[in-house]
Amino acid sequence: xxxxxxxxxxxxxxxxxxxxxxxxxxxxxxxxxxxxxxxxxxxxxxxxxxxxxxxxxxxxxxxxxxxxxxxxxxxxxxxxxxxxxxxxxxxxxxxxxxxxxxxxxxxxxxxxxxxxxxxxx
Amino acid sequence: xxxxxxxxxxxxxxxxxxxxxxxxxxxxxxxxxxxxxxxxxxxxxxxxxxxxxxxxxxxxxxxxxxxxxxxxxxxxxxxxxxxxxxxxxxxxxxxxxxxxxxxxxxxxxxxxxxxxxxxxxxxxxxxxxxxxxxxxxxxxxxxxxxxxxxxxxxxxxxxxxxxxxxxxxxxxxxxxxxxxxxxxxxxxxxxxxxxxxxxxxxxxxxxxxxxxxxxxxxxxxxxxxxxxxxxxxxxxxxxxxxxxxxxxxxxxxxxxxxxxxxxxxxxxxxxxxxxxxxxxxxxxxxxxxxx
Ligand SMILES: C[S@@+](CC[C@H](N)C(=O)[O-])C[C@H]1O[C@@H](n2cnc3c(N)ncnc32)[C@H](O)[C@@H]1O
Numbered sequence: 001x002x003x004x005x006x007x008x009x010x011x012x013x014x015x016x017x018x019x020x021x022x023x024x025x026x027x028x029x030x031x032x033x034x035x036x037x038x039x040x041x042x043x044x045x046x047x048x049x050x051x052x053x054x055x056x057x058x059x060x061x062x063x064x065x066x067x068x069x070x071x072x073x074x075x076x077x078x079x080x081x082x083x084x085x086x087x088x089x090x091x092x093x094x095x096x097x098x099x100x101x102x103x104x105x106x107x108x109x110x111x112x113x114x115x116x117x118x119x120x121x
Numbered sequence: 122x123x124x125x126x127x128x129x130x131x132x133x134x135x136x137x138x139x140x141x142x143x144x145x146x147x148x149x150x151x152x153x154x155x156x157x158x159x160x161x162x163x164x165x166x167x168x169x170x171x172x173x174x175x176x177x178x179x180x181x182x183x184x185x186x187x188x189x190x191x192x193x194x195x196x197x198x199x200x201x202x203x204x205x206x207x208x209x210x211x212x213x214x215x216x217x218x219x220x221x222x223x224x225x226x227x228x229x230x231x232x233x234x235x236x237x238x239x240x241x242x243x244x245x246x247x248x249x250x251x252x253x254x255x256x257x258x259x260x261x262x263x264x265x266x267x268x269x270x271x272x273x274x275x276x277x278x279x280x281x282x283x284x285x286x287x288x289x290x291x292x293x294x295x296x297x298x299x300x301x302x303x304x305x306x307x308x309x310x311x312x313x314x315x316x317x318x319x320x321x322x323x324x325x326x327x328x329x330x331x332x333x334x335x336x337x338x339x340x341x342x343x344x345x346x347x348x349x350x351x352x353x354x355x356x357x358x359x360x361x362x363x364x365x366x367x368x369x370x371x372x373x374x375x376x377x378x379x380x381x382x383x384x385x386x387x388x389x390x391x392x393x394x395x396x397x398x399x400x401x402x403x404x405x406x407x408x409x410x411x412x
Contacts (some may be wrong), residue, residue, distance in 0.1 A: 101294045
């Protein structure tokens with residue numbers, strides 16, 4: 001079973017995402033900020049990370065930067081997740097290494113299509 | 122395939138409206154759709170200051186009102202679509218079907234028809250793949266025609282404007298950045314992409330838009346709303362606009378099996394179809410294509 005790490009400081013969003021991801025047959029782990037996510041990735045690399053952009057402690061962007069130098073066996077796919085759809089914002093995230101992008105609130109179909117695009121399901 | 126319901130099973134206003142839909146589009150109203158009929162028609166009722174479906178049905182029965190009829194038909198049609206719907210199909214088109222067509226076409230013209238294109242996502246998905254692969258198609262004339270009976274859907278397709286919700290269903294972020302521009306809260310397909318597609322308002326049962334033969338025809342998630350006889354009629358039309366090597370693609374749950382003998386399973390491409398008459402008897406597999 002493939003694993004998705006859900007990184008979001010909102011408990012509600014993590015719960016919604018977990019519900020959808022589990023229904024798509026993925027195992028789910030959670031992190032509350034970028035730092036927490038980084039520690040978890042180094043311990044055991046997930047197949048995909050659903051990454052919130054605006055978080056305290058370490059933002060999504062900072063997490064992506066840190067990930068490039070992290071000691072990991074394989075780089076996970078990154079789907080970043082925001083409440084903004086400004087094109088410059090999206091471009092910045094893609095340039096920083098995000099593979100896909102999804103705007104909140106998202107539904108099952110949307111998340112599923114993104115997971116298909118990045119090749120996780 | 123799901124069974125479509127004839128208008129006669131409905132009662133009162135629903136029957137009048139289902140009959141109108143059937144007469145105009147050949148579509149039988151699905152039971153699921155009938156439930157949502159009132160919701161779907163609410164904007165039309167409001168627009169024309171009609172109290173309910175009975176009043177609407179009354180108005181339609183009393184006098185011919187083509188504008189109102191068209192609005193009702195548009196509202197009752199199921200226009201659900203998404204970019205790269207069933208991604209594997211688009212991968213197969215890209216990796217197998219188009220290269221095969223390219224290899225055997227000597228006149229360097231590629232003709233595609235998206236029949237029942239709704240708001241255009243299917244045609245735009247094809248255009249995106251072709252443009253991303255521009256080097257391979259340089260020197261080729263590419264024609265993409267996309268038809269639908271819904272005037273509202275065709276207007277939207279032509280404008281190329283899609284909501285955030287639409288673009289995030291199936292469209293890869295790289296393609297979004299490359300081929301779309303922000304348009305207020307929405308996104309608009311680039312002029313280059315829009316120019317590639319000829320969107321036409323056209324009825325599959327009174328087809329005026331198609332001409333000649335198409336190398337690739339997509340008629341996906343359209344047949345399921347029709348009665349078996351009407352499915353055959355559509356397949357006959359698609360057959361008339363196919364040559365011996367044209368490839369037909371239907372929706373994931375749709376088949377030509379048991380719908381007349383115009384098409385048969387494609388010997389090479391899984392889930393695709395080819396004109397039946399194209400196959401000389403007794404030949405199998407690849408030789409059919411070469412024959
Ligand atoms: C569910 S959509 C499918 C859209 C797209 N092909 C896809 O698979 O995503 C079906 C479309 O068929 C169109 N349609 C229904 N009856 C038609 C007819 N008689 N002629 C042309 N289009 C028709 C509807 O307006 C609708 O947009």
